[in-house]
Amino acid sequence: MANSTMVPEFLLMGFAEMLEVRVLHALLFLLLYLATLLGNLLIITATTLDQNLHMPMYFFLRNMSILDMCYISVTVPNACVNSLTDNRAISLAGCAAQIFLVIYCAYVEFLFLTIMARDRYVAICQPLQYPVIMNHQFCVWTTLVSLLSGIIYAGVHTGNTFRLSFCQSNVVRQFFCDIPSLLSLSCSDTFSNELLILIFTMGIGGGCFIFIAMSYLRIFSTVIKFSTRERGKAFSTCVPHLLVLSVFLGSGSCVYLRPSGASDTVLDMLLSVFYTIVPPFLNPIIYSLRNKQVKEAVRKVMSRKFYSGKL
Template identity: 40%
Template sequence: MDAVNQTRVTEFVFLGLTDNWVLELLFFVTFSITYTLTLLGNILIVVTIVFTPRLHTPMYFFLSNLSLIDICHSSVTVPKMLEGFLLERKTISFDNCIAQLFFLHLFACAEIFLLTIMAYDRYVAICTPLHYAIVMNMKICVRLVFALWLGGTIHSLAQTFLTIRLPYCGPNVIDSYFCDVPPVIKLACTDTYLTGMLIVSNSGTISLTCFLALVTSYTIILVSLRKQSAEGRRKAWATCSAHFMVVAFFFGPCIFLYSRPDTSFSIDKVVSVFYTVVTPLLNPLIYTLRNEEVKSAMKQLRERQVVFVKSCT
């Protein structure tokens, strides 16, 4: 018995999304295209903002950071998921599993904080426009971004510590396609109720608190729009509706997955796919298709590239 207790799990086995090889092939093609579009779309947004001087404002500075986070967030889980579609036995080493869940929570928490900051930015710009240049200057914006990364790191370290402090001596099968804290701690060889409650109080509190802050900000903005001109209301509504769509798509799955104690539902995998694969693709689509300024900047950047190529030839 002592020998069994001292045996440490060295790898985990994923059950994946399905065991049907036809569906696995279909998922591989679909998610490969989705991941490629996610990378290209977010990189395009970053490049457009960097090379367009008129977009060097706090709102677009935060948007470029959101695109970077989405690239990193999807890259934590999607490549390993795609690899699993091609393998009969889907495994990950213990150390890589811990690294995956650390970076998953780092980028997810960073995005939660960033979306909250973006809501505050819109609140200041619409409700107190005369103070905007002072309250949201670039120096403050850089500090806010540094703070969100620091907060995300602290949160992720806490989640990782709560996970690795538990003993793992078997079983080692994870009913998912990536390593996350809830499914991993279920495999621990000890009672995890207290740990589960600590994890929920950490992740759940952050998600719910930031979501309530976001809803409050947008409610105040909507109320204040009554005092704006018709054109001002149209521009503010276009910007805020895009932000709120991103918030709903990201916070909904987060709250669903991380705000409940040791319970799981059959729909969890579907929600996880939406949260880790689909949402990072939707963000660039929402911000480009609904933002005339970004589309105009992309068009001008493409025209400058064409002129540059012609001049070189």
């Protein structure tokens, strides 16, 4: 990295130059961050303490909540500090770590969403076989495969990015380090990097998306035969899942599949919010806090903490 990179550090961009706007941006991001941590922490606590929620669906919800807390912590705290201090410098090692962690969390998040679509398909279309198919061993192994393969995936993209030479401007047109912004700064040939991103995105992302789409097509074809009440319950579970997936995949694809020379700074920064901040913030609300069992478990946890504090 030292031999191929000529710039000593990178400078991240902010959403505004005025102090008042920077403070407002930092407060907004901080509120979203704290709300995300609180919501996901409640889900983790409730699904861990309540024995009735020791089921495959809540196992994946708990894992995704842990992942979401890590995911949003990679970008938002640093962005808040940069906005308040107006010190936007980030070291090469810090930039590489941020790229690795963002790609890792996004990759694992997408695999978790895919596994959860499979879980919903089996629960609705094959309810009698659900305990057999979605057994504990399957849940543990799919989680481990997602976590370990994410290390390889993120490592390949991060290493492939930092083998390039950065001898032009060191201003990253993002509020965090990401690959498309760095490719536009490189004075090396980035064709192989863009081709690798395209192949992996179309291969892994496209494959998972097709799997999820097929699962939901089968779910919807089965749900149509249900009664009105059961149909509404199934739709209320599946439609939000599709909504989060569409926002996450659509915004990420727009940023990563766009040619590096055709990037729009403001648009890319806004789109990046939708795949790095919005999903971790919405997941606890959509997947868990609208669920009666989870709400009851959270209520028990909150009341237990209240009475223990009172005592």
